[in-house]
Amino acid sequence: MTPDELLRSLLDSRGKAGICSPEKIPDPTRIRTLDALRKEELSVRELADRISVTRQTAYRACEPLEEAGLIRSGPARLALTCSGEVVRRTYHDLCNETDSNGLVQLARSPHKQWVLRALKRTPARKATLATTATRENGPSRTTIHRILNLFTSGGYVREQAGACELTRAGHRLLDAYTKFSGVITQALEKRDVLRWLPSTLDTLPIEAFDGARVIRNAPDQPHNVLSALTQCVDTDIEIFRWMSTIASPALVAAYWPLFQNSGTDARVVFTEPVLAAFTGGSATVQALQEFGSYVEKEATRQRGTIRCVTGPLSVHLAICDETRVILAPAPTTEMTDATAAGLESTDSAVVRWATAFFDTKYAEGNPPDAPSVKQAKGRSTHN
Known part of the structure; x- marks a missing residue:
C-alpha cells in the first residue's frame, strides 16, 4: 500500500x-x-x-x-x-x-x-x-x-x-x-x-518523523532496538533523560557511567516493576547490582534524579543532550522481541515532544524512598 x-x-x-x-x-x-x-x-x-x-x-x-x-x-x-x-x-x-x-x-x-x-x-x-x-x-x-x-x-x-x-x-x-x-x-x-503505541499519545508529531530512522528487530537479529538504545550515549553527554519500561542489565551497563559523571544532568523515570527488579537483590549482573545499590542510596538521599511512577508507561525513551531521541513501544502489547521496532530522530519537534512527555511523567512520579522501594518489591513479588 x-x-x-x-x-x-x-x-x-x-x-x-x-x-x-x-x-x-x-x-x-x-x-x-x-x-x-x-x-x-x-x-x-x-x-x-x-x-x-x-x-x-x-x-x-x-x-x-x-x-x-x-x-x-x-x-x-x-x-x-x-x-x-x-x-x-x-x-x-x-x-x-x-x-x-x-x-x-x-x-x-x-x-x-x-x-x-x-x-x-x-x-x-x-x-x-x-x-x-x-x-x-x-x-x-x-x-x-x-x-x-x-x-x-x-x-x-x-x-x-x-x-x-x-x-x-x-x-x-x-x-x-x-x-x-x-x-x-x-x-x-x-x-x-x-501501530504499537496507544491512541493516548495523540500529540506525537508523526509528521515530523520524515528522516527518522526505523530500527527493527528481526528473528535473526532480535536485539537491534536494545543495541541502538545502549549505543546512543557517551560520557560527553551533558543532559540525559531515560524513561525505562524494562529492567535491562545491558541498559544499566551503558547508562551507569552517566549517573556517576558529575558533569551530566541525568534523570530517569521508572515504573514500580522496573524499580523492584533494580533493587530486588537477585540480579546476577554486577552492573545491575551496582545500579540497584545506587537507587537505594540515592532514594535515601533524595537527590531527585530518579522518579518512580505507579502506572504503566507506554513508551521507552532515551533523550541525549536535547538533540537526539530514541523511542520504542513498551513491552505491554502483543509485540514480540523478534518483531519489535524503535525510532531514532534528531528533529526538533520530536525532541520537544519527547522532552515534554518525559517532564510530565517525571513530575507525576515520586523519589523512590526506602518505603516505596520496599512497597515496589512487595507488589512485584505479589504479582
Missing part, C-alpha cells in the same frame, strides 16, 4: 457531492471507523452498529486501516493506535479550515492535485498550463479546462488579466491536502513502531 492509496482509501466516500457542491457529504466510512474506536475498543459487530453499516462493510473498512497500522486487532476487538488517532484528529482539524468535500475530491483525482500545485508555483494562462502539463505528463488540455472551470465556480481559482491563480481558499485546500498527505505518509512508513 502506498501513501496515495491509503489516502484515497481513507477519504473514499460514496457521496455524490462534487468539489464545489454546497451539499455536505458524511465523513468517509473509514474516518467514522476511527471516530468510533476513539472512545473504546469494539468488536466488528459493535463497530458496524456504531457507524450504521453492514458487518461486511465494516470488515472492508477495517482491512486497509489495520494494514496501515491505524488500528490494531486483538483476539476479539479492534483498538485505535497512536497513528490512527493522529490521522483522525488531523482530518477533523483540517475540515475546520477547508472544505471536506474538496479533500475527498482531491484524493480521487491526481489531475486536480496537479492543477492546484501548478498554479501554486506560479499563476499561468490556460494554454501555458496545457504546455506545462504535456512536459510533465500532466492532464490533457480538455481536462485542464474542465478542472479550471470547476475550481473557478467553486472559488478556488480566479482569472486575472488572462492568467489563472489560486485564491485564498485554493491555497487553504491545497495546503490542507498536502499536510494530510504528509501525516499519512509518515503513519504508513513508521507503522512498525506507531
